[in-house]
Amino acid sequence: MISEAPRRFYRDVTVQRGDDGWQIALDGKLLRSPAKAPLVLPSEALAQAIQAEWDGQAERIQPRSMPMMQLVSTSVDRVIPNRAQIVTDITAYAASDLICYRAEAPEELVRRQEEHWQALTDWASHRFDVSLRTTTGIMAVEQSAQSLAIFARIVDQLDPWRLTALANVTTTAGSLVIALALLEGRLTPETAVSAAQLDELYQAERWGEDAEAGARRQGQAREIADAARFVTLLDNSARHE
Template identity: 45%
Template structure:
């Protein structure tokens, strides 16, 4: 497979500036556009600075995969308004088969590791969102309470476009609406979210070692979860 050629860095300076709708990222004093040609403007100075720092970190070429916050912002600005219903629907779909609800029966050490990582998240969801999901040790999918899924849907719809995009992104990475919601509501950080979705993999690695290729893929997921956390924390 041919590696795509990255565009060369075409700008010398990066800064941010206040504008009527928030804070604009600027390259050589001009505001860049998203893929859909919308100005790269964020609602807070801190969020604009995060994006600006990613542009500044580019060297001779521009690598979009090294700019996870910028990618999230582009999606939020370009697509969240039009695809909000679909994004929320996908989050609810994941909640119906949420990772944290499917538990091992043996060995005892894995059962304990899952409980330690996941039970507090379910308790938080019940206390803060009124969401009470059912756990199981069955391999087959179970039906979750309609009220719980409706509450998750309402919680997602209540978010602005940037936070909803971060939630949908984290949801897909985690395979868990509960982990994603805890992250977006800043109950946990990106590293904790990553460890929560890696309970079984970490348990196996402690016994049989880690696979370098798999670890590389996992680390990319970790970076993206931390990016979602950083964006939400800056809003």
Template identity: 40%
Template sequence: MSKAPTGFDADFFVPANERDPVKAARDPARPLPKRFYKQAVAAPAEGGYGIFLDGRPVNTPARRPLVAPSLPLAEAIAAEWAGQGETIDPATMPLTKLMNTALDGVAAQMHEVEAEVAKYAGSDLICYRAGEPESLAAAQAAAWDPLVAFARDRLGARLALAEGVMFVAQPQAALDAIARALRDYVGEGAGASLRLAALSVMTTLTGSAIIALATALRAIDVDAAWAAANVDEDWQMRAWGADAEAMARRAARFAEFEAAATLARHSTPQ
């Protein structure tokens, strides 16, 4: 993004804990940069589809071209830029931030990130059930039993279930099957780092590699996946009421999950 006005830099799209600490100490409360463009569009570029601000291509914080492998994905990213007001607020641009993470970070450490995602299968959310109250146990079964069946029938992984929080070791055959499914989905070439980044975010947000894979493979839609990840929280809210601050945090997490699902579903080259 050359010729951007003074005050804007790509560091705004880097998580706060990964920013240059010297720079952060020098200016810990920087104002949001002003919008410096009128139009944001997606258009063909080398390697796929780029995002252009008044004709200038968008780059990642590491100055790599921000290029999507499919037009729908590029259009979704461009929509985030087009939707900005007088200032540019990265908090409202989860897809842009995730693309930056994939291209600048995940692409350089594919094996490590893949291993971290696979590790979640060893203690997956959907395997740990409440014995009581009966209403919570029923809600978990309704949301999670279809996902256990998905793991068995689609991934070839027969998962062991447990009651309570006592750890249960998963059969190695199941873990191997999930690892293979993860590897097969991520694949190679253009879009691989994007698909892996999407899986990583969805897995971390839900605590479930199975929910993430089911979403990526379109076995479950985004709303159903998010509901499955929040069965316990929803049950507690029905029992005790919702807290406004907690709901705001949840809405922010859902925006990240939705962005990751978008990335997962549109990261195959057209």
């Protein structure tokens, strides 16, 4: 039996400034995470975005319509308590990054991968001083321990909010490099989606669109766009403080 969404139980949503950051109050009561942890936000812009999400709920609360709230809750309830494991899990994507596995044919797909994925490989090499090995076919390619150690250090340096965004994009795209390029501004949300979906989009062009696959790609695009917006709202803290 599917349970109904909870009814809206509040009237007013406000943003309050505290000693450590911004908080959301529903009818004057401070909002907490699903695990009942305090929600202290690092930027006013993020707090205002979450305020708008709560204020925009109708008769029933739809958590899926509040992506900024979901990302904040993930950061507080999952990323902060499990930081070391999250860093390890995300860094592991560099060992089998999507952009390192190239097609041998057809020629057009090879060309697109060279144009988009090789550009990202070159960017990562210059930006982070890593050497990513690429391969064709189905055989796995082993990345150097030095490169993986560099990626681990980069990921571990992120604050929990940006680590949350990076983790979401990495798992959604199957690529740590794409996720880092998005956070660093090398890719826009749209170009990050295009890079992550390059193979699938080519196949859809060639063989026709599958409704289920198309819906999955749309969901993937929303998740990447939401993570990018989340980082933008975090970055506003640097300009306003």
